[in-house]
Amino acid sequence: AQKITQTQPGMFVQEKEAVTLDCTYDTSDPSYGLFWYKQPSSGEMIFLIYQGSYDQQNATEGRYSLNFQKARKSANLVISASQLGDSAMYFCATGFQKLVFGTGTRLLVSP
């Protein structure tokens, strides 16, 4: 079974600053993936970034990077140079046949 823990219900950051959203996971799968999704107030789930458990390098996609620490079972999302449009819920997920999601972190970016 898999489990995702996101301990930050809410985070505040000023525009142009970097922010780290925490995610720890637990899985018994020998090979697994870690996903981050963004859900704006409009409701859609937007895929941000993926990290495979055997990937040597941390994943990066534009301003998003995933700080993957396998021994600590953490997969934190780092958003650099925050923008007002980054205000949203952020979900960490893992799984293979199905995704198991955390409870999410609400990020608010202020001017």
Next chain:
Amino acid sequence: DSGVTQTPKHLITATGQRVTLRCSPRSGDLSVYWYQQSLDQGLQFLIHYYNGEERAKGNILERFSAQQFPDLHSELNLSSLELGDSALYFCASSVHSTGMNTEAFFGQGTRLTVV
């Protein structure tokens, strides 16, 4: 735009009724997944279809059923609706048969309100 299309975007219906939610996967994707997002349960996996065959079931109620058609679109049928079925229902698609390996794209969701 993820390429996954869900219709309708919003649905309001009464208790006891039956509704059908539709999903068209991204071009080339053979797998369709259904998820439910509610305030109390969060995001929950319901069911996975690959090329017309059911591959995995999650926390899907017996009142709910799904199918994937030869053209790969999928429908989620919800019957005998209860107030607690009010939620955002997502469809996701992937090219892979065995899981959402490296990428998993979600549709915009159908917001179901049961009154």
